[in-house]
Amino acid sequence: MPAGAALTRRGWTLSGAASGLLVAGRLLGAVELTILGVVTLSLLGLAWLWVRSRKRVVRVQRTVRPTRVHVGGDARVDLEIDDPVSVDSPQLLLTDVFDGGRRAARFLVPALRRGQRARAAYRVPTSQRGRYTLGPITLTVTDPFGLARRSWTAGAADEITICPRVHELRPPLGAPGRLRSASPFAVRFHAPAVDGDEFLTLREYEVGDDLRRIHWRSTARTGELVVREDEAQWQPRAVVLLDVRPGAHDEASFEAAVEAAASVVARLVRSVLPVEVITTDGRTLGATGTGRRHGIGVEALIMDELAVVQPGGPDNLAAVARPLRAATRRGLLVAVMGTLTKPQLDTIAALGSPTAPLVLVTTGTEAGGPAHASAGVVTVDGTAGAFAAAWDTAMLRRARSSGRSVRR
């Protein structure tokens, strides 16, 4: 935005009209037209001067609440404008832009006296996941007739992360916490007992580590936070594989896949199952450690990654799949896949076994189509709208067929 005062479109039009009035007044000898022309020209000049002489005084503060929100959730931006200096600030036009100017919130800030405060609030659209910038705010002052204006920016830019939508799911096979409450706080209070495991080593603290595991003596000695690492007893572990191959998705199916992956992660975290999210291009989007680095903090980090993940990267499905065999044996593998060719489907299906089945969530074009007829694969339709119900149905059926022995 230019900082100087400039005429608006109306101002430019009026300047043309004023010249016309003056010329016509002279040609026709009509004093009326000459007077109108002079008034108009003076008005333009004065309006420009008036706008130019306004000082940029007001202060704007933006508060985004929350800064992390799921798709479809409520996020609100509060603006607070005050005038710390001048006696009277002029009426201002305030424009706060979202996502680099693709959307804007526009307000009228009334004339403020020193110390007075005006407030405004607006909702951020949360229909699309991503990390978005808010601001900077543009303040514009115009003369009372809308002929000249001057704009400047105020306040810093903020960020808001819109995470994928999370569906309420039944717990997956073999995951603990089946009967637990759905409250996210449940996680904290039902964390697995960690005492009594065999002490293995010390390592540096990482975000998500249980504070109770901090080894204070070593921390005091090294000056860094150090936690105890125990030799875990056998503990189930879940891996979510997200298909990010560009060829496997269209826009809708990719969004559905990310949503499905996010829902599964949220469910697993609530079930206190360590979970790791990897993508088909070999990246790890995040992991909630094995029982210790657990909790909302890490889940949030994974969600942040899922908020911005986009299709791309090399298509080395086979290379990524190979080490996952081990993972399945140790716990649960959920593969959220787009369109698969037959060999690819076989590669993935081979990861499952009747005892440690693979949950295959497909969002591709053949979603809901012929399921892989293998006892080691539970197929779930991952297309938008169908996923949550399909997941629950699949989990219920699986539990009925194999769970007679499991049931207490």
Place this chain on the structure above:
Amino acid sequence: MGYRDAPAGALLRPVGATVTVTVSRSALYAACALAALTVAAALGLGRVFADGSFALPIIGAALLPHAVGAFARGRRWHGGVLTVVTIVVVLVYTALVIAPSSTTYGIPGSGTIEALAHRLADGWHVFRTGRAPVPVTDGVLLLCMVLTASVAAIADALAFRSEATLAAIVPSLLLFVFASTLGTTELRTVTTIGYSLVALVFLMLQHQALLEGHRSWCSGRRLGSQATLVNAAALVGGIALLAGLVIAPALPGVDDGPLIDYRSIGGSSSSGPSSFRTLSPLVDLRARLTDQPDVELFRVTAPTRLYWRIAALDRFDGTVWGIQSQAQDVSTALGRQRPPGTVRQRFTITGLQDRFLPAAYEPRATDLQDARVVPESGTLLSPAQSITGLTYRIDSRVAAPPTPALIAATAARIPERLRSSLQLPDSFPASVRARATRIVAGTDNPYEKAKLLQDFFLDGTFTYDLNGPSGSGSDAITDFLRSRRGFCEQFAGAFAAMARSVGLPTRVAVGFAPGTYDATQGEFSVRARDAHAWPEVWLAGMGWTRFEPTPAGAAPGQADATVGQPANANASPVTTATTAPTSATTLANPRTNPVPRGASEVQAGSPARASGGSSNRHWVILAVVAVLAILAAIGWLVARLARKVRRRTRRRRTTIPAHSVAGAWQDALERLTDAGLPPSETLTPHEQALGYASRGAPPDATDPLEDLADLYALAGWSLREPTEEDVERAWSDADSVRAALAEGASGRERVRRALRL
């Protein structure tokens, strides 16, 4: 415009904004200001009218369409419904003001439209022929009411339906300039400054209303002082007005007169007593008789009781009697020395405000220096706007009573130059013609014919009534013959038209009855109540001869039975004869001339120029329209240019390719917004582009728009910077969108877009 200058993009939903109440209130203020602007422009018509009685009806006509418009906005009426309702409301209003008697309990009937149409025709006639200041007659008033109401309705629609702020000022500006071009030069600075003041108030309130309509207030709206805005406006606007007041008159050449002499474009020169027009004196005859009838207009010293004539109307167009004659300089047409056998009169004008100089027919000599005269009708004209205070002498030859020999000789052939005095419009009712033919059946002598016609009106079945309908057109004659009630205008007009229909060259003379004789001063005092009209018939051997179809009596405008007698014969002239007042003997006298006021379409220019002069008013209108068209064109060009410059800078200034692509996207969205397709609130660029296809964007625009949307999305989201080709493509897409929109737009749509300033 402030509220459009933010980056293109949808509005975000404000939380808990207090929008509705404040918006409607500021819009109400703006609507009131626009109504005031129309009223201000309409009051400028005061420079056209002779008195202030026009103001109330005109103000009503200015306010009504605004009121209807505001009501319609509240009800969200369709534009077509609003138009119809506005027309109906204005029609009822004008009917109630102008022709209340034609309505049934205020509801206009079939007669109303007819009555209004006639008045409108009268008004148009006055408009074409009159010269400011014109008296406030029904016709002119109606014309101005219709004009004002149209201005109000158009301005209201532009301001609040199209949100075209500047364009909304144009209709009232047109009215204002129109009034100042036609009007006198009185108070021009004051009225202009007054009009500008109201225009500024409207500009400010409308700007504020639009801002509030497009934005939400912060919650602290009540915190700041509202006065801040008003103070700023008062400061900026006040100094601007002062500048106009002080600088404009001081500009070089402002008093030099027009460089283009538009007033003379029609033919007559602007210097000297050029051709001019004034109201047909018949039109305001009744107003003169009923409004302030006792005001003295002039005094005459004369030995005989004569009609003091001011004009003879020799042209009948079916609606109104008028003059179209050429005037000569008084020194060439009349002598200075008193010819033998003439009657000397000495006039002192006291209250008469007109160009017409009263004189008894037929003037032969005068001491007037620079007056002009229409020789064949003896109409005298002053070069000055008003003759009040003038003193002059007239010597008139007054015809003697006809002898039987003279009467017999009237059967001679009618000279060719009098053919125009026989003309009747084609639309002249056949029934009236037939009636006249029946009345004069049995004689071939022109004098006898005229006599029979006169007797027809004086047979006692006609009643003199000042309160009947006005007018002397064909329809008025038909009505008059049916109702047999009317005043001198109808009697004279009906007689003249019927006489023409039976082959008698006839004209209507307008003037004054002799008045009240003041024996001590030896003067006649002539008051407004003495105004009168009578027919004159040309008879071979006798010339123009006065007849008197109006019954004599004491009421204003009735005939005077004592005309032709010595001045001191009777101080109260009207009391003598009541019925059959004008005997054939007195009639034969009548080269006496009454003195009504105002004649129409008299042209006092040189004969060569006179015939072209009647188109002058059209040239004035054309000039006004042309000026405003030029103004609008210049404004439009500047806006276009500013926009082009902005577009160019947007394309060139940025060195970051992504910003350039974003600029192209923004540009395309602006074009679409201008075309009435604002971007929708919740869509991504791609969805936006797809959405436009279903929202009525031209098909040629959607493909480039989709491509542009993809480029824009890539530029914003992808890690890869857009290449130069991408930028080029984006801008060519934006250009294609613009071209497609321009191509797909109808002419009306383009005008609408151009007006959104």
